[in-house]
Amino acid sequence: MPTPAAQQPDPSIRDALAPGLLGLYSTERFRLATGRCHDCLAPEQALWYFQDEMIAVAKADAADYAPRLRAQDDVRAWLAATGGQPRNQPPSLLWIGSPHVAEGRLTRAAVRGSDGVLLEGGGAVREVELTPRLAGNRSYVDSSSLDFFADSEVKARGVLREGSFVARTLWPKRYAIRAAAPSQPLMAGETVESLVRAQQGGATAPYAVRTLWRRDGGTQPLPLAGKPVLAFVLNGAQGDDDEAWGGHFAVATGRFGAAGEWDNWLVNNFYSLASISEKGIIASTLPMDAYMADLNSGQSWYRPSYMLIAVLKDQRAPALYQEAISRVFSHFYRQDFHYRHASTNCAGISMETLRTLGWNIPRQGGENPLKAALALPYMALKEVSLASGQTAYDYLKTERTELLPFAAFNAIGSDLLGRVTAGQASGRLEAQLADDLEALLFVRIPQFPSSRAFGSDPVLSLREYEQRAPANRADWQIVPVPPRLFPAALKDPTAPRERRPASVKATWIWGAVAASLALVSTLALRRRRARAAVKPPARD
Template sequence: MLEINFKKSGPAKLPFFIVYRDWGLSMLGKFLAAAAAFVAFISTDCVAEAAAGKAPAGLKGALEQEAIGLLPADGMRLVSGKCRDCRMLKQGLWYFETEAIAVPRDGVPVSGYTNGVDRQADVANWAAASGGEKLAYPMLAWIGAPAIFEHAAMLPSGTRVQTADQTELDIRLAPRLATNRSYANEATAAFFSGREVRMRGAIDSSSGNDVFVARTIWPADFAFDPARLAARPLQSPADLAAFVRAPVKPARGIETRLLWERHPGQPRNWQRKPVLGFLLNGAQGDDDESLGGHFAVATGRIGVHGEWFDWAVNNFYNLDAVSEKGIVAATLPMDNYLMDLNSGQQYYRPSTMLVAVLNHERTAAAFQGGVQRVFNHLYRHDFQYRHATANCAGISLDVFDALGWRIPRRGPTAPLKSLGAYAYIAAKDVSLQSGRRIYDYLNEEQTRLLPAVAFEAAGLDLLSMVGASGTGRPLSGYERLLAGDVEAIFLVRIPQVPSSRATGSAPVFSFDEFRARVPADQADWKTVPAAVRPFPAALRDARSVPEQEPSPVPLPIAVIVAGIGLAGWLFWRRRAAPRAVSKQPAPQPEEMTQ
């Protein structure tokens, strides 16, 4: 179990009236006894705090008066992955052995999964059967640290904060992971200087003084101000991609743009309104393999003061590789997803988010309930994360597809080119698997392959469904609910936090754009090798239906090869037949007359 202690430890002190009670009664009589009792009464809280060490103002437990997306966090408890009494997937615990995670308390509903059924069918069947049932808790949420420190003002040094009660406290950054090639520096300190921040971490009192070790730092001024949102609808569908592609410029805060609202001119009372958020993280500036960016879907509520740090982000990553930044696929709070000092997206690229403000939580809760089931399948290895056919964008949009949102498809990139690309890459790398990878990239539906295309397609279709433009198709039940529930749609541009890492850029919108942005010779690419993380055989469930591995030779390639082979054989037969006749001995004249 994760032991959590937010206050400085020290030797316990007995209350004053107990220590001196007998002596007071015998030496000074009832007067001193009464005086001692009075002193004890007025100082009980002070003595207790001195015994355990007074907690700094603004410090609380990671789940105290918090939310995890649409759900109150008090339905969960904080543990580590070594938990032995958790009623959840042992496979999920294995990935978080040294991490702080939240798991459901006894008695609360928990998202499950159906054994032997693929993730798409499982979500579709669950949605059809669940109706309007209340959203269940995820089997786990990645919290990362045991404490939250809020309402703290970062002082210019970057090593101290001023707390809510005007006292000062030392802070220290969580250590940089050995595999992480960049980290916070003087530019980071300048970015946060003078700002009110909210941090996740823990108090360290080992030196005799309280020091808050910060793992996540979130600027309080990142909050939305609905009343000040500038209304700038898209003038054409291309405007959404243009917003994403806008040149990166230094910024301290977020930038917002209102695309649509149901009741223009009326007060925007969005406090506690549920949301669906579509996150598009850009390309890294120091990793050519990251130019496609990253995609995730978030659910939650807009806070009373425009806060959104507690939205639940559903982040899909490859579980079979160890991320150099410590990222693990999970549902996690927004401040962890964007602002963790090692794994936070904003420390290595800019991001864009499209937010749908809802009048009812049902469509957001349906997605969250469905995606939680998908995570259960992923942790169990019922399916694998695949960069072409089951990546962050594809898995996320598959959940919407199972619920009934048919986001218009763009088609594969280049099916015909994939045939030649397969042959060329397989021969160059002397690897059929390498050929298969390029073949899959060029044949996969673009909205499932490229995060930027997924973001654009979902955003444009959502705008069309609410009436900004016609969809031109009949709507499903889920689509009708979503179209009716949306109150407003707005964009958010989130700046990259300055650090020692190179500045990122917009993600690519096509495979051709990717090829144009990387060096022609793959040997010149900037890449980050990742260690392999094999899934233990002991954690596999024998009842699971294993996912079939794709053949290294795709069926069309096999058919073409077989066809070429058959044509060659027939050609050889046709050429060989005359030669065989000509070798027979010529008949003698007498034989011809008989």
């Protein structure tokens, strides 16, 4: 059993819920548990995914949901009932992963005759062990990783066990952002897209922060301690997975710490629940340092990342989003709707919720609706699979900002730097952002070095995806994952029916066209045969 951190004299180690914040909420509002708890406020379906995982559950007054409504209809009804104002209700469940937190300077040293890691903090020196690599994870921490963190201040989540700290995450404290520098607006020819694409995505580039806009136009640094934020996270393409050229997208909420820390912000990470991730990822709301720096599942271990941080004077906008997306998560865990890479993915769920809340982020349409209509029957016949045809249709038809993470990130950045900062916002959420926005920061986060290949910038179109991935699908690098079977007993039979993807309607249309053509052909054939059967009268 883990040693209670509270019993240790070492001040560098504390409980995961020691006084502080998780996102916008005091840690005092949560308690530690596992998914096997029987008195937690979270839906039983949500708990099922975390049976043996350390979670933080709300003690009271958690964000609720309406089980008889679809997710976005639920958000609309809740928004109308609250007048568009958050109710200060925390998420019912956070994936914490570890009971303890350690901070200090990480050093490499000989430990019991071999190369090891020590953590120096609070006047004490403690040996650090690393949580084991998951069997399905094809790469892991190596000597280059330890060199990256060595002789620097780190924060680690883990468990104190028999005098050693077993680290599950490693987070560089030097990533703190104490102040917003004077504004450095985009120059001629520069765009949010070009910032992401710089240096092939910047996987090995230095960590960097740039102030794109400041309301005060000041020339002195703007202190950020305590400022609330609504942040948008784009994770790049992986270097060893041809199914991941599109990257990943998430929305985070929280406040800057006293020294500019942002590791305790809450990230709302939507991910497929239908399979067991080789890296141990579970769709959840979780702290930023766990999202980015978990030794197995952390995004920074396998690709570069980027953030747009909306620094605000009031927390109403991020609180509104957090309470809304918490409702969506409850529906997601209940499988009221499913994660679909071609229509309802990490970008789509996040963007749809932002739009439901009243941020009218400009739409771009599907990449090629006409091609989509033709791709459905073509791929269905080519692959001898209706599902393949429907997937092709959805990829080409789905709104691009709800399909491609980079398109979502780019559209948000452009809208913040355009309509929102220009005072042209009219929707509920966008109006709040327009009133409260103090600064907009762009952050480039390099990939942590490890045995994994370095990633790059994600693709911005399906055409670009085709150009990067091997032409022969048999040559793709793919990580097979086992399915996760959701217990039938946990499915709510009274839940509203999930909306079908657009490809289902298109299939019916094509079916009707095919049936009509078949009928016309049959009638024409019969008519031709009937005419042939009528012999002309014999001549004398």
